[in-house]
Amino acid sequence: xxxxxxxxxxxxxxxxxxxxxxxxxxxxxxxxxxxxxxxxxxxxxxxxxxxxxxxxxxxxxxxxxxxxxxxxxxxxxxxxxxxxxxxxxxxxxxxxxxxxxxxxxxxxxxxxxxxxxxxxxxxxxxxxxxxxxxxxxxxxxxxxxxxxxxxxx
Amino acid sequence: xxxxxxxxxxxxxxxxxxxxxxxxxxxxxxxxxxxxxxxxxxxxxxxxxxxxxxxxxxxxxxxxxxxxxxxxxxxxxxxxxxxxxxxxxxxxxxxxxxxxxxxxxxxxxxxxxxxxxxxxxxxxxxxxxxxxxxxxxxxxxxxxxxxxxxxxxxxxxxxxxxxxxxxxxxxxxxxxxxxxxxxxxxxxxxxxxxxxxxxxxxxxxxxxxxxxxxxxxxxxxxxxxxxxxxxxxxxxxxxxxxxxxxxxxxxxxxxxxxxxxxxxxxxxxxxxxxxxxxxxxxxxxxxxxxxxxxxxxxxxxxxxxxxxxxxxxxxxxxxxxxxxxxxxxxxxxxxxxxxxxxxxxxxxxxxxxxxxxxxxxxxxxxxxxxxxxxxxxxxxxxxxxxxxxxxxxxxxxxxxxxxxxxxxxxxxxxxxxxxxxxxxxxx
Numbered sequence: 001x002x003x004x005x006x007x008x009x010x011x012x013x014x015x016x017x018x019x020x021x022x023x024x025x026x027x028x029x030x031x032x033x034x035x036x037x038x039x040x041x042x043x044x045x046x047x048x049x050x051x052x053x054x055x056x057x058x059x060x061x062x063x064x065x066x067x068x069x070x071x072x073x074x075x076x077x078x079x080x081x082x083x084x085x086x087x088x089x090x091x092x093x094x095x096x097x098x099x100x101x102x103x104x105x106x107x108x109x110x111x112x113x114x115x116x117x118x119x120x121x122x123x124x125x126x127x128x129x130x131x132x133x134x135x136x137x138x139x140x141x142x143x144x145x146x147x148x149x150x151x152x153x
Numbered sequence: 154x155x156x157x158x159x160x161x162x163x164x165x166x167x168x169x170x171x172x173x174x175x176x177x178x179x180x181x182x183x184x185x186x187x188x189x190x191x192x193x194x195x196x197x198x199x200x201x202x203x204x205x206x207x208x209x210x211x212x213x214x215x216x217x218x219x220x221x222x223x224x225x226x227x228x229x230x231x232x233x234x235x236x237x238x239x240x241x242x243x244x245x246x247x248x249x250x251x252x253x254x255x256x257x258x259x260x261x262x263x264x265x266x267x268x269x270x271x272x273x274x275x276x277x278x279x280x281x282x283x284x285x286x287x288x289x290x291x292x293x294x295x296x297x298x299x300x301x302x303x304x305x306x307x308x309x310x311x312x313x314x315x316x317x318x319x320x321x322x323x324x325x326x327x328x329x330x331x332x333x334x335x336x337x338x339x340x341x342x343x344x345x346x347x348x349x350x351x352x353x354x355x356x357x358x359x360x361x362x363x364x365x366x367x368x369x370x371x372x373x374x375x376x377x378x379x380x381x382x383x384x385x386x387x388x389x390x391x392x393x394x395x396x397x398x399x400x401x402x403x404x405x406x407x408x409x410x411x412x413x414x415x416x417x418x419x420x421x422x423x424x425x426x427x428x429x430x431x432x433x434x435x436x437x438x439x440x441x442x443x444x445x446x447x448x449x450x451x452x453x454x455x456x457x458x459x460x461x462x463x464x465x466x467x468x469x470x471x472x473x474x475x476x477x478x479x480x481x482x483x484x485x486x487x488x489x490x491x492x493x494x495x496x497x498x499x500x501x502x503x504x505x506x507x508x509x510x511x512x513x514x515x516x517x518x519x520x521x522x523x524x525x526x527x528x529x530x531x532x533x534x535x536x537x538x539x540x541x542x543x544x545x546x547x548x549x550x551x552x553x554x555x556x557x558x559x560x561x562x563x564x565x566x567x568x569x570x571x572x573x574x575x576x577x578x579x580x
Contacts, residue, residue: 001372036265037169038379041429081429083372085295088165114406 002041002083002112003090009049009075010101014068016048019100026098034082039093043080073105087111156204163199163208168295170213171196175292176267178220179330182228185274186320189292191227195220268293269384270330272377276345279326284319285348287312293380294373304370305355342385346394346451349377353398357405371402382437392441393452399434400458403427415559419467431462453482457494472502489518497530505537525554529564536571545571 019027034040046052050068069075078100084090090109097107171192178188195216209215275288290296290304298316302309333341356370378395385391407425410416438459441452457478464470479495492515500508512531521527528547535544548568552561 036380036383038376038383041433083376085168085372086161086165088161089168092162092165092169 001085001114002081003087004110004112005080005082005090005094005097006076006108006110007078007097007100008105008107009072009077010103010105011072012101012103013077014048014050014072014075016050023098023100027100030096030098033096034080034093039082039084041081041083043078045078046076049075081112159204159208160200163196163203163212166199166208166212166216167196170216171295172268172271172293173213173264174216174220176271177217177264178224179271179274180267181221182224183330184324185271185292185328185330186324187227189320191220191224192216194223265384266332268380269332272345272381272384273332273341274323274328274330276341276348277323277328278341278344279328280319280322282348282351284315284322285344286352287315288319289348289377290352290373291316294377296373304373342388342390345381346390349374349381350394350398350451352377353401357401368405371398371405374398375402382440387444389441389444389446390449390451392437392444393449393455396434396437396441396455397451397458399430399437400455400462403430403434403462418461419470423465423467426462434462435459448481448485450482450486453478453485457482470501472498476502489515489521490524493521493524493527493530500534500537505534509534509538523554525551525560525564527551528554532567541571541573544568 031040031043034043048068052067052069054065054067054069056063056065082090082093084093087109090111094107094109174192174195175185175188178191179185182188182191198219199212199216203209272289272293275292276285280288286305287301290301291298296304298313299309302312305312332338352370353374356368356372356374375395375398378391378398382391382395403426404418404421406427407421407423408416408418434455438452438455441455457475460471460475460478476495476498479491479498483491483495492511496508496511496515499511509531512527512534515521515527516531528551532544532547532551535541535547545568548564548571552564552568555561555564
């Protein structure tokens, strides 16, 4: 299963203060440990919200609001996407993150949806999608056997 | 924190630390089975103490220290105060690694070397394949016996016994705890890669069945592959295997229809392919190809998978390249199944007659006698050539050969859809 690990922002990160050499080196080691454990899928640090924007949705209307945004602790300063066996394992990895900030903040762990999470319930809700897919498959039937299974090693 | 919270946290620590723990202990006691027992003892100690004392700051170091003391006691009790004792004494004197943070230990090269030794030992050819699989998942993947049994749909005692027997075999055969060198390396590495790909395929094949839980095996295999890719960075085939698995895994959610029926590659909705995994797969392929070396099976299969991954629509597939790659693959790893794949690619690239020519040569192949895809592919070419009567009988044959009821129904439907001979003559 996959988890997104969301690092919240602080005043410093919002002010564009860059991490010092010690932190960069510790973070490098941490990332290396994630890679070596085979759990790291992706991870990035985000620039201050002053360099970003929000698009507000209201019905068909879209309004663009340029950053910066207030309430740093509600903002996201970086993320990892990791693949692990359980939420507990995700939490254990998060505890090992070198503290990137000088002030109190939170790191949030959220599970990513997997296809099986949509299971039979979704199937029941949108039968027309499957009907379309069935027709699509009927149309493609002539090609159906064109791709044999990959040889099993 | 309640006791059950602590137990769950310990499970998580175990998942992260157990392989390094077993590997480090195996270097000391030179016996993988004993090392695993010692690591398990340390786990039991943690389960007893941590609920009261709290989880230590460096749980991995705590487990290692506990296990090492037990190893020392055991060796002393057994009066094995010879070379091993001296080694162990040295180990205990150099306590720096206990003082160092876990992260340092994790990226410490000796630890990586131990882990690599552990993987090679778990996949040693002296063991039967199913034992290699079980031992690798248990010792390197950090899975419990129950988890392995559930994944392979076999009773727990069967897996437990398989692991006990495997550990005994390694011990009796005095399999050295080392990374093979020189000429041995290639053969032993191919055993390791074979075990990982087998685990992956076990999960992958199951995703088209009734059971949604087994894709976890794909994740386990990917994790093992990614670990190995960091430990053996200079081995192109390791990256080739990782690439192949990443690209195949990218299609997991597209390959099963709403009713659980398999959707074949060319019919899949490419928008549902996982682009993150596609990119990781292509990057791993780049790594494999940049390292060079002779063409090798996993890298070639990954290159073929990449041809599909790069095509935005099925019609854009670079079939001539796939046919060429299949041809090289067939030369270095001859197999009638690869040849059948080549027939399909050639048929797509150069027309059904060219494909049929290759398939016809395969019909006399005894190992394909009961392989349902051979008549199915042949029927496909025959339909495209307007030879419906022959196609129908091939499809009916394919229907009798397949084990899968859904596939059987599909074959029979297609057979029934073939126009009768009279209609054919009118054309």
